[in-house]
Amino acid sequence: MDPLVQLENVTKRYDNGAAPAVDNVSLAVAAGEAVAIMGPSGSGKSTLLNLIAGMDRPTSGAVRVGGERVDLLSETAVARFRRRQVGMIFQFFNLLDDMTVADNVLLPAQLAGTRTAAARQRAAELLATLRIAHRRDAYPARLSGGERQRVAIARALINRPAVLLADEPTGAVDRATGDEIGALLLELNAAGQTLILVTHNPDLAVRYAHRVVEIADGRVTSDAVLADGGRPAAERTLP
Template identity: 55%
Template sequence: MSRDGLRVRGRSQRRGAKDGPDAGPADRHPGEAAGTALRAVGLSRTYGRGENLVRAVDGVDLDVPAGQTFAVTGPSGCGKSTLLQLFGGLDRPTEGEVWLGGRRVDHLGERALARLRRRAVGFVFQSFHLMDELTAAENVELPALLAGASPRTARRRAAGLLDRVGVADRARHLPSKLSGGQRQRVAIARALVNEPLVVLADEPTGNLDSAATHDVLRLFDELRAAGQTLVVVTHDERVAATADRVVSLRDGALADDIRLGGDGGTGLGTLLGWED
């Protein structure tokens, strides 16, 4: 029941962003319309005990409004990947709460958590994690099938998404026949196939050259315009700078929170040195 609630909410959020004024009650800014997509309350994850206690994530409070893109940055070992795993239910917190679309998820049982991961969360990884034996299209269809979609629906959605990410002509290729950038775009299509509440990306451009990085960033930008909530962990400042918010982690705790976009910055003239 509440699972369906999640899905309905995800859809209305997207519709609000795409269809504009005629979308009824969801015609406000997508961020406002759907409230908080992801919430962390006093989130901590420790490993070991006593002398060897490591606080990978240390008391993080964070609200990710629906429709916003967040970048989580920080030096390696600052806990940013662990934080993402806690958000996506791949790991469980030692303390604190994780809420997805208004539902507390950190204490769900294994099966419920697995179901939630499939339906409400889309993952994108640094090394793509595509299945080598499956074609690009099959890789995208698989999570839809696992979530209960009919083969026909899964095929239709996969085809649409591969087109959207610009690799429709590679749909029948195996991952080994694709470039890194193409593989990551397939992985992004896969992350979107169940219309997740939130897409979580861990160093999505870490294995890509600058041209492919550019493509992925452009794609993220399109997703943002369409109202997709996105949390990206990255050590690449250029990736972080494309988000709505940049939060910095140090030793597992939030150290800074920068809101980007909106109110005019210095202007490109200043960047080019034409201020005088």
């Protein structure tokens, strides 16, 4: 089966002279996988997610999502791709503070031109799944960190993206809340959502992903599929 997300020899260089942020990375993620990306600060994790999301373009190499060359899309096509094919969540949630929970979640559906009735129904389902429906009329400032991240996940999923990209989603919450977010992401993955999760937290990676990719200095240094219980089932250490 073709991978859902595929990077082929992808390099991203921000500054000529400086070392590339992503250095000749090849990586394939199948539909339904839950992949954790780990590595030290500055190792290129966010850059990698941004390249998959079409937020940034590689200096060289190919990025495919669902068989489509994301790196070659026009500005208009890439905007459409971002709205429909990828959902993204972040450490600091990036919710709009002057909109209610329900309106934050609905916004990407409105931007994508989804019929209002269908969008409202989808939003209601997601708010229920993410156990945040009782806060639908609240403003983000009144929510806890864990509640905000649940709203952000609902917003990321409203357009049924092929892949959910999470950039240190538990970086700004306490441990118990982090575990709760990890468990929710795993639940979504069990229901079929492909997930690529950047995290600093080895516990989270092992408990809430099925595969751990380690990167250092922009390169993949290890790519391991985990057995149940979080021990590596097969490890492939790359040169």
